[in-house]
Amino acid sequence: MNKTTRLTQTTDYKLKEARWIRRMFLLYWMIIAVHFIAQLGCYLFLEYHASSYEFYVGVLIVPTLIMCGSNLLAELVHYKYNRYSFVILFMASTVICWTIIRLNYDVRIIPALCLLPIFSSILFFNRRLIWFSFVLQVGVFLLLLAVDGSFRTYLSFFDIVAILIFLIMSTFIAIIIQASGRDLLLDLYKTQRAHQELMISNAIISKMSMTDGLTKLYNHLSFQNFYEKALEYAEQGAIIHLALLDIDNFKKINDNYGHQFGDKILESISLIITEQITANDIAARYGGEEFAILMFEHTFEEAYQIAENIRHAVEKMIFHEKKQNISVTVSIGLKSYTEEMNKDSFFQEADDYLYQAKRSGKNKIVSLNHIA
Template sequence: MPVSPSIEVQKKLEILRNRFRDKTIGELESLVNGVFSASQRSEALGELVVAYQLLHRLAGSAGTLGFSQLGEQARKLELAIKPMADQIVEGADSEQVQQQLKQLLDGDFKDGIVNLGAFLDVADPVSTEWHKPAKVELGNRFVLLVVDPDKRHRDMVAQGLALYGYEVRSLSSGEQWPASVNDIDLVMVRDTLLQDESASWLSRLHKLPTICFSGDHDFETRYRLARLNVDACIDEPRDIPALADRVEQLLAEGLATLTGRVMIVDDDRELLEHYRVVLTSGGMQVRAFDDPSRLLSELADFRPDILLMDVQMGRFDGPVLARMLRFQAEWLSLPIIFFSSEADRDLQLDVLARGGDDFVTKPVSDEFLLRTARIRCYRARQLDKLVSLDSLTGLLKHALAKTELNREHARCARSGHSSVVAMLDLDHFKQVNDSYGHGVGDMVIKALSNLLRHRLRNTDIIGRYGGEEFLVVLPECSLEKAVEVLETLNKDFARLVFNARNEEFSVTFSAGVATLNAYETGEHAIDAADRALYERKRAGRNGVTVAREDYFDS
């Protein structure tokens, strides 16, 4: 019988907990010996600073690793010797510090450090309640459920959204709701089915993005639907491109809050690995390392959404590292979140003033860590979108799309694989704007952008090149396969029906394609695809034309 993902996570956390326990037993023995040596010999006073640093680290890490009582006791002992440790660092009189330490050992402090190891036998239960494994998606295929008494509407929605690559299932009423919703990503429901608020199946809507088909616009109706956790209202499902656009937005928001790229730097290896296991198990992409000197090279390679960093890591000071990162313009907007067991709010604010964006006090619960990382990554990507993505389509802006194309061109040169570049342009688009207005024109542009995003691979590069023109790069793809994919998209886009001014109409697009690595530069490849596009336009539009190899021979 296969082991559940949550049990696997629990086993990993237990292994880390045992590693931490074994390591800490030895460290606590050294701590006790060091404190007693410091009280007896002035030349051993440095051992008191080492003891303070260990207690400070345990106060922050022990609770996260499941030894909350150990962490609380370490915090009390840390605060007791902090004044003496500070005096030693500042070069105070050794005899005076020794006298203070002896007085401290005459009280409860001695028993406190001697018996500290006993708290390693008192561990919190390993909990993975926060761990809710996401289902494995096959490519970009999402499963949608439409619940509507009108079979004609259900069939229309299913057929229309299938063109965007969605799998659509349908029910005539909520009472037929499936036993499990684990594989359903979004629900579309008719408002008449929501009138009985006591229906048991309505609780399922709390867990899923929900679109309601409702023609009622009055305040009370809309407020009631919002109270039922409906996320969006659409008058009728007939306008499939508009519906697909709203589905796309809701699914993108849901995915964005569950994923992200997190970099962690911490010199406590067990704690670092604990963070990595929790975040990775929660669906995040994680790069974790304990050597701060690798920070610049790791950032350039991984390019995270956020950076989590301890305040003090041996000889490296976290805020100094943050200030160093801000030397480079590309890291000015990188959110840096400091972790520390430091509870002094003034010191926390000082750390933030030196280059950080947030401060989290250790110990950190697994659920809090995961939620913090998800929220911060989501906000970071939202801000990044304002800079890099076209506001209408959500695709890469012109300049960034060209940058990504040139990177792929260089990658082709290094690895020797073949990639394809395509230029797409909507046919007779001016007539759409003139006949129905620019708002409808924008809807057509968004419909094509959504179709491209859903039907192409995650690794493909899609950008809005300008107006109604798009740039697409298909890495590691043959010219024949690229033509096949684009011709299928061309046919499916032409089948979409738009509604405006009580009229229905369709739009087509033309495309020109070229092999990216067949040209000396990315610019030459774009130019070749662009010439092929206009050759397609002259040949009657609505199709795909391959660039001639002699475009740059003349």
């Protein structure tokens, strides 16, 4: 995996992490709102042993302000100093949870709310966060026992021990879940990575099977597939031109200078072809020293000009071999598709033009309207 890929994955992970933190803050706001509504509803519609002042100030307004303040402060720290996001996130959740527990300790199930920070930390697959949340819950619980007489009086020794054991067991369960989830994600990542590598390998193999190894143009078989598809488009009205190109005297070049030099010429000419055709056109090494080019949606003049640009660029090339300056030329046959043609006649006419070009002096383009 290269540095750019690793950087991209790290950035994606950070963005997803930030989204989950925002969702957690939103969850805390929802908990505060639900608690506010529930307390107000209980006071208005159920028997509530407290004066209006005690309820509105001591039970509703002050605790709500404390919870809102802790959550708001946590959000501000997250946006300004995001390296402390996790610490402040779980501190805020601890304040919210234990404020609610403190106000409702007569509800036997309410201490279970302290599990929210512990199980929330599982989302971030960090064991230290789970332990940090556990220490926060135990610390706040013991602090309440030490400073709040009514809270301490309400709980029996069994309740205190049970809550501590409950926190310890829940923490170990959270660690097991976190470890299992991390292993699952790792297996998923490995599977995805293997799948991606397989796709890349298949794409490379597919490209290799479609292209000529020397010139990097499409090979003969690929050209035949494109050619048949092009004819289907042509029958529906698409404008198509076929250029067949052959290197002049190529056998003599191979005999005099060797096949390595011949390969060098093939590579250079294929590069010229690639540079001159447009993105919509298809070029292939048809066989040996012969190339085929399908040109789409050009006028005949534009197609002819592309062929001429190729011919002229090849003519200008100078190769140095055995202390000699060697130049090569190409002959080209160019044919435009017409309605009365079929697959064989279209190719055959372009091929006939190519051989006319070779027989009439080489280094020229022959088409229906041009011999130059």
